[in-house]
Amino acid sequence: MANSSALYVRMDPTLKESAEEILSQLGISSSSAVQMFYHQIVLHRGLPFHLQLPDNRPVAIGGMSRTELDREIKKGIDSLEAGPLYSADDVDQELARDFGSGMDIKD
Numbered sequence: 001m002a003n004s005s006a007l008y009v010r011m012d013p014t015l016k017e018s019a020e021e022i023l024s025q026l027g028i029s030s031s032s033a034v035q036m037f038y039h040q041i042v043l044h045r046g047l048p049f050h051l052q053l054p055d056n057r058p059v060a061i062g063g064m065s066r067t068e069l070d071r072e073i074k075k076g077i078d079s080l081e082a083g084p085l086y087s088a089d090d091v092d093q094e095l096a097r098d099f100g101s102g103m104d105i106k107d
Contacts, residue, residue: 018067
Protein backbone atom coordinates (compact mmCIF):
# COMPACT_ATOMS: atom_id res chain seq x y z
CA MET A 1 0.00 0.00 0.00
CA ALA A 2 1.91 3.04 -1.29
CA ASN A 3 -0.31 5.73 0.19
CA SER A 4 -1.69 5.31 3.67
CA SER A 5 -3.16 7.49 6.37
CA ALA A 6 -2.90 7.03 10.12
CA LEU A 7 -6.02 6.72 12.27
CA TYR A 8 -5.84 7.33 16.01
CA VAL A 9 -8.69 6.16 18.22
CA ARG A 10 -9.36 6.61 21.93
CA MET A 11 -11.11 3.62 23.46
CA ASP A 12 -11.66 1.80 26.71
CA PRO A 13 -8.58 -0.40 27.30
CA THR A 14 -10.75 -3.34 28.40
CA LEU A 15 -12.84 -3.14 25.22
CA LYS A 16 -9.65 -2.96 23.14
CA GLU A 17 -8.18 -6.00 24.91
CA SER A 18 -11.38 -8.04 24.47
CA ALA A 19 -11.66 -7.18 20.79
CA GLU A 20 -7.98 -7.86 20.11
CA GLU A 21 -8.28 -11.26 21.80
CA ILE A 22 -11.08 -12.20 19.41
CA LEU A 23 -9.26 -10.77 16.39
CA SER A 24 -6.14 -12.72 17.35
CA GLN A 25 -8.14 -15.95 17.45
CA LEU A 26 -9.42 -15.09 13.96
CA GLY A 27 -5.88 -14.34 12.75
CA ILE A 28 -6.73 -10.71 11.96
CA SER A 29 -4.74 -7.67 13.05
CA SER A 30 -6.49 -4.61 14.47
CA SER A 31 -5.36 -2.62 11.45
CA SER A 32 -6.84 -5.17 9.04
CA ALA A 33 -10.11 -5.24 11.01
CA VAL A 34 -10.43 -1.45 10.81
CA GLN A 35 -9.70 -1.55 7.06
CA MET A 36 -12.38 -4.24 6.61
CA PHE A 37 -14.82 -2.11 8.61
CA TYR A 38 -14.12 0.97 6.47
CA HIS A 39 -14.52 -1.07 3.25
CA GLN A 40 -17.91 -2.28 4.51
CA ILE A 41 -18.96 1.31 5.33
CA VAL A 42 -18.19 2.29 1.74
CA LEU A 43 -19.94 -0.78 0.27
CA HIS A 44 -23.06 -0.29 2.42
CA ARG A 45 -22.94 3.51 2.16
CA GLY A 46 -23.39 3.52 5.93
CA LEU A 47 -22.69 1.35 8.93
CA PRO A 48 -22.66 -2.36 7.99
CA PHE A 49 -24.93 -3.32 10.90
CA HIS A 50 -28.12 -2.18 12.60
CA LEU A 51 -27.83 -0.13 15.76
CA GLN A 52 -30.18 -1.19 18.53
CA LEU A 53 -30.27 -1.45 22.28
CA PRO A 54 -29.48 -4.91 23.70
CA ASP A 55 -32.12 -6.99 25.42
CA ASN A 56 -32.36 -6.24 29.12
CA ARG A 57 -31.68 -9.88 30.01
CA PRO A 58 -28.90 -11.50 32.02
CA VAL A 59 -26.12 -13.10 29.97
CA ALA A 60 -25.44 -16.80 30.51
CA ILE A 61 -21.99 -17.41 31.98
CA GLY A 62 -21.46 -20.26 29.50
CA GLY A 63 -21.73 -17.75 26.65
CA MET A 64 -18.90 -15.57 27.98
CA SER A 65 -15.24 -15.71 27.08
CA ARG A 66 -12.71 -15.95 29.90
CA THR A 67 -11.90 -12.24 29.47
CA GLU A 68 -15.59 -11.25 29.61
CA LEU A 69 -16.16 -13.37 32.71
CA ASP A 70 -13.07 -11.93 34.42
CA ARG A 71 -14.26 -8.41 33.57
CA GLU A 72 -17.73 -9.08 35.06
CA ILE A 73 -16.22 -10.59 38.22
CA LYS A 74 -13.92 -7.56 38.57
CA LYS A 75 -16.92 -5.23 38.19
CA GLY A 76 -18.65 -7.14 41.00
CA ILE A 77 -15.62 -6.95 43.30
CA ASP A 78 -15.19 -3.23 42.56
CA SER A 79 -18.88 -2.70 43.33
CA LEU A 80 -18.54 -4.54 46.66
CA GLU A 81 -15.58 -2.40 47.62
CA ALA A 82 -17.35 0.83 46.63
CA GLY A 83 -20.63 -0.07 48.37
CA PRO A 84 -23.52 0.15 49.11
CA LEU A 85 -24.52 -3.44 49.85
CA TYR A 86 -28.03 -4.84 49.33
CA SER A 87 -29.88 -7.65 51.09
CA ALA A 88 -30.96 -10.78 49.22
CA ASP A 89 -34.59 -9.62 49.50
CA ASP A 90 -33.71 -6.27 47.90
CA VAL A 91 -31.96 -8.08 45.04
CA ASP A 92 -34.92 -10.46 44.55
CA GLN A 93 -37.31 -7.50 44.35
CA GLU A 94 -35.06 -5.71 41.86
CA LEU A 95 -34.79 -8.83 39.66
CA ALA A 96 -38.55 -9.36 39.77
CA ARG A 97 -39.11 -5.75 38.75
CA ASP A 98 -36.57 -5.88 35.89
CA PHE A 99 -37.14 -9.39 34.55
CA GLY A 100 -40.61 -10.40 35.70
CA SER A 101 -42.00 -12.26 38.66
CA GLY A 102 -40.82 -15.66 37.36
CA MET A 103 -37.49 -15.13 39.12
CA ASP A 104 -38.56 -16.73 42.41
CA ILE A 105 -35.46 -18.20 44.05
CA LYS A 106 -35.95 -20.62 46.91
CA ASP A 107 -33.37 -21.76 49.46
